[in-house]
Amino acid sequence: MTDTTEVSAAPAAPIASSRRFTASIREALWGYVFIGPWLIGLAIFAAGPIIASLIISLTDFNLLRPEAVQFIGFDNYIKMASDPNVLNSLLVTVKFAIIAIPLTMVASLGLAVLVNSPKLFGRSIFRTLFYMPIQIPLVASTLVWIGFLNTETGWLNGILAVFGITGPDWINSTVWIYPALSLIGLWGIGNLMLINIAGLQSVPSELYEAARIDGAGPWKMFRRITIPLMSPILLYNLVISLIVTFQYFTQAYTMTNGRGDPDNATLFINLNLFREAFQFNRMGYGAAIAWLLFVIVLVLTLLLFAFARKRVYYAGGES
Amino acid sequence: MLQTRSGPRALIALIGVVALVVAACGGTTASTAPSAAAPSAAAPSTAAATPLPSPSVVIVTPEPVAAGPGPNGGVVVRWFIGLGAGTQPQHLGPEAEWVKSYNDSQKDVYIIMEIVDNSIAAAQLKTEIAGGNPPDIIGPVGIEGLNLFRDQLQDLAPLVESTGYTQPGVDPKLAEFFKIGEGGAQIGLPFAVYPSYLFYNKDLFDEADLPYPPSKIGEMYEGKPWDMEAVRQLGMKLTVDKNGNDATSADFDPENIVQWGFDVQYHDGSARAETAMFGAGSPVADDGKTAQVPDYIANGEKWFNAGIWTDHFIPTANQVASTLLNGGGEFASGNLAMNEGHTWFTCCITPTAPAKPFDFGFAAPPAYNGVTTAPLHVDTFSMLKTTKVADAAFKALTAMVASPELLTIYGAMPADPAKQDAWFDSIDKNFPGVKLDWDVVQEALGYPDIPNNQSYVPNYGEAKAAFQAFQNKVRTTPGLDMDAELAALKTTLQGIFDKPAN
Numbered sequence: 050m051t052d053t054t055e056v057s058a059a060p061a062a063p064i065a066s067s068r069r070f071t072a073s074i075r076e077a078l079w080g081y082v083f084i085g086p087w088l089i090g091l092a093i094f095a096a097g098p099i100i101a102s103l104i105i106s107l108t109d110f111n112l113l114r115p116e117a118v119q120f121i122g123f124d125n126y127i128k129m130a131s132d133p134n135v136l137n138s139l140l141v142t143v144k145f146a147i148i149a150i151p152l153t154m155v156a157s158l159g160l161a162v163l164v165n166s167p168k169l170f171g172r173s174i175f176r177t178l179f180y181m182p183i184q185i186p187l188v189a190s191t192l193v194w195i196g197f198l199n200t201e202t203g204w205l206n207g208i209l210a211v212f213g214i215t216g217p218d219w220i221n222s223t224v225w226i227y228p229a230l231s232l233i234g235l236w237g238i239g240n241l242m243l244i245n246i247a248g249l250q251s252v253p254s255e256l257y258e259a260a261r262i263d264g265a266g267p268w269k270m271f272r273r274i275t276i277p278l279m280s281p282i283l284l285y286n287l288v289i290s291l292i293v294t295f296q297y298f299t300q301a302y303t304m305t306n307g308r309g310d311p312d313n314a315t316l317f318i319n320l321n322l323f324r325e326a327f328q329f330n331r332m333g334y335g336a337a338i339a340w341l342l343f344v345i346v347l348v349l350t351l352l353l354f355a356f357a358r359k360r361v362y363y364a365g366g367e368s
Numbered sequence: 369m370l371q372t373r374s375g376p377r378a379l380i381a382l383i384g385v386v387a388l389v390v391a392a393c394g395g396t397t398a399s400t401a402p403s404a405a406a407p408s409a410a411a412p413s414t415a416a417a418t419p420l421p422s423p424s425v426v427i428v429t430p431e432p433v434a435a436g437p438g439p440n441g442g443v444v445v446r447w448f449i450g451l452g453a454g455t456q457p458q459h460l461g462p463e464a465e466w467v468k469s470y471n472d473s474q475k476d477v478y479i480i481m482e483i484v485d486n487s488i489a490a491a492q493l494k495t496e497i498a499g500g501n502p503p504d505i506i507g508p509v510g511i512e513g514l515n516l517f518r519d520q521l522q523d524l525a526p527l528v529e530s531t532g533y534t535q536p537g538v539d540p541k542l543a544e545f546f547k548i549g550e551g552g553a554q555i556g557l558p559f560a561v562y563p564s565y566l567f568y569n570k571d572l573f574d575e576a577d578l579p580y581p582p583s584k585i586g587e588m589y590e591g592k593p594w595d596m597e598a599v600r601q602l603g604m605k606l607t608v609d610k611n612g613n614d615a616t617s618a619d620f621d622p623e624n625i626v627q628w629g630f631d632v633q634y635h636d637g638s639a640r641a642e643t644a645m646f647g648a649g650s651p652v653a654d655d656g657k658t659a660q661v662p663d664y665i666a667n668g669e670k671w672f673n674a675g676i677w678t679d680h681f682i683p684t685a686n687q688v689a690s691t692l693l694n695g696g697g698e699f700a701s702g703n704l705a706m707n708e709g710h711t712w713f714t715c716c717i718t719p720t721a722p723a724k725p726f727d728f729g730f731a732a733p734p735a736y737n738g739v740t741t742a743p744l745h746v747d748t749f750s751m752l753k754t755t756k757v758a759d760a761a762f763k764a765l766t767a768m769v770a771s772p773e774l775l776t777i778y779g780a781m782p783a784d785p786a787k788q789d790a791w792f793d794s795i796d797k798n799f800p801g802v803k804l805d806w807d808v809v810q811e812a813l814g815y816p817d818i819p820n821n822q823s824y825v826p827n828y829g830e831a832k833a834a835f836q837a838f839q840n841k842v843r844t845t846p847g848l849d850m851d852a853e854l855a856a857l858k859t860t861l862q863g864i865f866d867k868p869a870n
Contacts, residue, residue: 109868110498111870112494112495112497112498113494113497113498113517113519113520113870114519115497115498115499115500195689196689196691196695199686199689199690199691200686200690201686201687201689201690201692202690202691202692203690218686218844220686220689221685221686221840221844221845305840306637306836308637308833308836308837308840309837310837310840310844311840311841311844311845312837312841313837324833327490327491327494327495328490328491328829328830328833329827329829329830329870330494330829330870331870332498
């Protein structure tokens with residue numbers, strides 16, 4: 050795998066390396082110039098609340114009794130370790146992530162390959178159709194899905210019944226709720242699909258031609274050319290999917306009116322955070338859960354980036 | 369050979385990753401990221417957090433008023449609407465008109481409105497309180513809303529006394545009903561009352577050739593007491609499968625039910641409210657901290673469990689959510705024969721297209737073990753302790769409580785009996801050709817559940833969530849060991865009561 054940080058040990062290399070290093074720094078600096086305005090906005094409008102939430106997490110701040118706030122150190126964090134709801138909500142989130150993220154990644158890539166195929170008639174129409182669900186508000190689409198998944202009059206079980214299959218209780222089963230939510234999530238993969246299409250179109254066609262001449266079949270080309278060259282895109286999608294999954298809230302809230310039914314199987318960590326902070330008024334504890342969530346997502350993201358150093362191919366060099 | 373990253377570059381990269389995560393965690397650009405939008409549940413009355421989807425989140429922020437007196441020279445009083453009724457599209461214009469009219473009519477008080485969608489109103493109000501920017505008046509609000517903000521609410525009794533305020537015609541017991549604040553503080557004044565009783569679909573009774581249920585408490589039904597057992601038997605006769613067999617038939621197919629006999633539609637989704645016809649009681653003992661499951665809940669939930677899974681005359685959660693029952697609008701679907709509901713339910717009876725229209729009536733609440741209980745909902749206005757303009761706020765609050773216009777806007781049944789006939793007439797106009805027996809309603813007022821099914825318990829919100837989870841489990845899980853479940857509920861409640869107050 051090529052890596053721009055890889056340098057030759059030959060004596061003549063230092064000058065070329067120095068130039069490349071300077072160019073790399075320059076490129077990185079320009080990158081920061083471009084994201085500078087956004088970073089300034091982040092610092093001004095987000096840093097304050099972020100710092101405040103960290104401080105609040107060290108207090109027993111109650112929304113209805115702001116005047117009685119007490120500094121309690123790390124008590125909230127210690128309490129989390131033995132709080133069954135926190136542990137359960139973490140487990141729920143991880144269980145869902147294990148199902149939803151691979152499904153989302155594979156489905157969005159598969160769809161992208163399909164609608165990018167030159168043999169497909171009406172590609173633009175299909176791309177539009179697969180992207181369209183993104184335009185529908187999450188609450189509205191979730192309500193539609195509740196009807197679709199209903200055991201009595203829902204279409205999905207109706208279709209299964211045609212094939213003699215008795216559909217499960219998608220929404221009220223602690224087992225089937227995760228496939229159900231993953232299915233709902235598939236409706237919103239239009240963004241990932243578009244990004245994947247862009248990635249597919251950036252793969253140089255001469256590589257495929259050369260491979261074809263060498264006798265490679267479609268699957269081999271996909272595995273040896275498409276996937277490696279798209280790996281930065283796939284990494285990006287994976288990181289975003291991971292973050293979004295750990296923030297999962299709206300669909301779970303809508304389906305259960307924020308209760309985490311059935312039997313706390315949809316008490317995602319973000320929903321638990323919301324309940325503690327805004328429904329049960331324990332803002333200090335809620336802030337601590339928010340920081341736990343942040344740390345988990347940060348660690349997982351860093352792990353992914355560490356993994357990416359060895360597995361992701363950057364044609365223009367790792368930036 | 370791989371070159372090791374230099375310290376600054378690694379640091380910059382790390383900062384970049386953290387910024388990415390922070391930004392992603394804070395943003396909503398991704399397709400499946402959480403959004404601020406929540407399912408909207410706007411109750412037709414403050415009396416219940418009814419799961420009626422509203423088309424959009426309503427937020428009307430107060431008009432900017434410079435510090436000091438309002439444009440009419442009066443003290444500025446902020447009125448927070450959203451904990452119950454008042455946020456439906458049809459309310460907004462008339463509310464604004466009422467406020468304008470009131471502000472124009474006098475020079476002591478200048479009311480400004482803040483309207484927040486019901487689904488987010490409680491969180492919004494908490495945030496305003498925490499931010500040191502609370503309103504002066506909240507309402508209309510029911511018992512539950514009062515409980516959520518119990519220790520934030522002003523005791524109105526001293527203001528009532530100092531101003532000599534009275535509500536002629538209103539039963540003084542109703543004023544006592546609002547002495548549910550901390551230390552018995554009176555945190556509301558009687559405004560609207562919503563007794564409960566049975567709504568029944570006359571067409572379905574006619575189709576089954578069954579006599580209508582009694583309209584007077586204590587009357588018999590087919591020679592037997594009108595009680596929950598009678599409701600069970602009647603409900604089974606009115607539950608029909610797709611082949612036309614009722615639930616008493618040996619050929620009845622419980623997998624293909626198309627019509628149900630009974631349900632309690634549109635309450636707060638908790639076992640406490642669902643079973644309130646079975647009596648009254650508190651989930652907390654007199655010491656204020658020991659959990660208990662009152663008999664009415666235990667008996668009621670066992671009755672519901674059998675009705676859902678054994679006798680099949682009460683729909684399961686999936687059946688309630690199905691199109692056969694209008695996605696939760698059960699009675700309006702025309703496929704539910706009897707529904708226990710409160711007066712405010714008259715808002716939601718009219719069948720919506722393409723549901724078939726039907727004739728309906730009111731029936732007496734059934735008894736349980738010889739005792740009739742008609743769960744009561746109320747609406748009121750309340751003041752926050754933090755108000756700096758208590759006198760002006762109280763003046764505005766009494767104007768709201770006395771306003772016939774606001775009663776009309778909210779479709780609220782007046783607490784003052786003298787105003788009730790006019791209200792009944794206004795409801796009758798919504799149902800041409802339907803003869804409603806309002807005597808049922810007035811009689812039911814005499815059988816309230818005391819303590820109320822929304823009475824205060826420690827950590828109210830969390831306890832309610834436990835009751836909701838319990839009810840959901842009963843509605844979704846066949847074969848439950850109800851005694852074990854009730855024992856587990858008690859343990860859960862005790863755990864909640866033992867936590868520091870929220």
